[in-house]
Amino acid sequence: MSHLFDHHGAENTGYSQPPGLKCDSAPVVPSGLQRRAAARWPRLSEPEMVRHYTWLSKRNFGIDTGFYPLGSCTMKHNPRVNEVIAQLPGIADIHPHQPESHLQGLISIYYEMQHMLEICAGMDQVTLQPVAGAQGEFTAVRCIQEYFRLRGESQRTKVIVPDSAHGTNPASAAMAGFEIVEIPSREDGRIDLDALAAVADETTAAMMITNPNALGLFEADIKAASEIVHQAGGQMYYDGANFNAILGITSPGLMGFDAVHFNLHKTFSQPHGGGGPGSGPIGVKAHLAPFLPGPLAARREPEAGEVDQTVDEHWYHWHQPEHSIGKVQQWHGNAGAVIRCWAYYRRYGHGLRDMSEHAVLNANYLRHAIHKAAEEAEVAHLFVDGAETEVAKHEFTLSMQPAKDALGISAMDVAKGLLDRGYMAPTVYFPLVVPECMMIEPTETESKDTLDTFARHFAQVLKTSPEALHEAPITTPVRRVDEVYAARNLCLRHPFDEA
């Protein structure tokens, strides 16, 4: 083990810095504000620091380590040139309050990204301000809220979500002050139009839904659902978590949605960073555009004094929407993430549809390969599809309930067995509507060989004796972690000498 707080180098050694500027009189912190006891930070030399974090990195699993089929998270390859670009001083060393003349490149890239996302989503205006998917959701429902307030329809206080929705949907709507109405899915995992019609009324502000849904199924009735909500006077909100399945094939605009958020870190490959940063732009139809948080990128003809500073034939500038809800993050969104995703988009251009086609191809192929491998290994009876469907989209669900009933093997056991074989486990126990659920999303950047091998390993895991599988994982840096112990014996920081 390497522990950061075990390093106690001598005082006043370590990381060297140049001397400060020489002043006529020493700067003074008021006596009552002077720091009395320094933070008990460790003292490490650079070689020790580098080795500590390298050691930690070796105890972490990323896409670069191996196949990462974490459903709903779209763990695709992160091209490295995007990291090189994000370190250029023209993005790393710029300040959002610099004048527009200093930021022509940045604003033009924002403009290009807004435009591209508007086309892909079938929306009229995109803002790149929200910094994560959940913040995009919150931003969009806030816009819808202000839209109704301005129209004198403040009685619209409810947001409808399907029971299979991501937890962020109800959490974001509740944060904006809405009441949540949850509707059950049909037996086959799809939206229940009767249930929707029964709750959509003059108190409905919006319905939040993702398509393909959390089971990886395309909601063919989506237009009918949009009509029901619109007839009740509500707005349709598209959760873009699963956008990777449909880019260039269909769009939220075509399905009748009024607002959408994108998870740029999923669809456009901002590295997930162990839990962020992300980027969660939203797109809206024209009637909601005046409410968006700014600044938006806009462009016009350059004026005389501007011509020598332009990046093309336009002058790019910031624009504040008329009835903006204001800010959701203090600056201009996660510019560094937007730049990476811009570089990713440029790689595909009009071929973005190929990306989605391959994502769906890989998901369906893997589903097929898993069933085939399970039959060959005679373990096919131990799981069933989470939803009956001819084709899945970019991800699919399996229910391990039969394995649980027959052998006492849970979805978590299978997940841990996969860790032992060198994989990240799929998402487990989500969506809640599938018992003992495993949600598998391979993404388009995995090869057929990887998918075939994973399918065989999946079957092998189910061949493992239940006793052995309950013990899994055994090859990982630590074995099953006691989460109950962690919650009951809270240790949220290094105890120093207090323990």
Added chain:
Amino acid sequence: MVDQLPNRGRETEMLNAMGMDSMEALFADIPADVRFQGPLPLPAPQSEEEILSDARRLLGANVAMGSRPSFLGAGLYRNYVPASVFQLVTRGEFLTAYTPYQPEVSQGMLQAMWEFQTLVSELVGLPIANLSLYDGSTAAAEALTCAVRVHTRKASQPNTVYVSSLTPPDKLSVMHNYCQGAEIDLRMIEHDDDGTIDMASLAEAAGSCGVYLEQPNPLGILDEKLTAVKEIIGENTALIVGVQPVSLGVVEAPGHYGADIVVGEGQPLGSPVTGGGPLYGIFACTQPYLRLMPGRIVGRSVDVDGKEAYCLTLSTREQHIRRHRATSNICTNETLIALMGAMHMALLGPDGLRDLAHRNMLACQKTKEILEQTPGVTIVHSAPHFNEFAIEVNGSAAECLSYLDANGIIGGFDLSRWYPQMSNRILVTSTDQTTLRDIESLSAQLSMWSTHQGVSA
């Protein structure tokens, strides 16, 4: 484009294995009336080389602050981030992982974040820190809603919080957006002419759910009065202090003068300014706020063999479990940037942080000393400052900044953008990256502008 799609050229083989004959069969479930007709109206794909070349051209058209004397801060601070931070953070095991749902293969990030929690906790002087929110503004906004959740039932001013009237409008706007859903009343605490807290105004906040003040405040002032606030507002009102984390190398940790929650923009530790994002918001608190706080938190535990191990804990506060009753909707946060912060903190150590804070103070002091001697420039507040201070020029701040820009200097922040009544004031920021030559250039050009103003006036 093939380089991103390993199965290009193998589509037929894969489709046939599934008993399908075309890609179209995979999309048979999408009705025709919602289908795109034709290709996306977007440009052709590009190679890596072409993209890099375009990126260099477009981003090269931006003016990097390091390319000229720059005195723009106002919440984000240019600093030196050691090379090892950038080298280590791009290790794929960190960069390309996601939220550590499977702790057995995520010990590296979990331990790093547990260490981050400890580093932040020590820095601000509070026992608990989460593993980051989006930025300083959302951390402050979430602190307000958290304070209301904790205190509103016993408060004589329920659902009410007080915020410094100096809070930058963009940050205030984030607070309004986060607070309006819970119908929280956001009121202001005024400041005296010397830029410090108006204690009479503060007294009105007693009995409310929370008070938000910054140290240093948005005008760069180190306000000693803040140490007396907790006693005035009392036990049942949360004192929330927003900090510039580097300052805490020399300035007292707010946890040591009564803060219940400390938030702040983590950026100066570990991250370049990056156009304003991604950043990371610091959030730390005392025990009573723990179970109602936002964001992810890592706990130390054991594995089945009794070996030390780490995992996410207290998840029952979070959206994926609690759904609409969650303490926040946050899911993806800013872990990787927080990791950069942890690496920078680890490398600095307590002495390095003190030295870094001191260098920032020296740069600010030197700038003040030189501008005090600059004709036409007045230092507005005589208070002690960290990083930045307001100057008054003899004319419009916007025009002055344009003049400086035309002469190759990013002169600071036009304070009228925050406070409309301050049309002649500029917030001048210096950091460890500010040089004597930068300051002399600024002084010379300010002097020229003042003279020029004098002539035209």
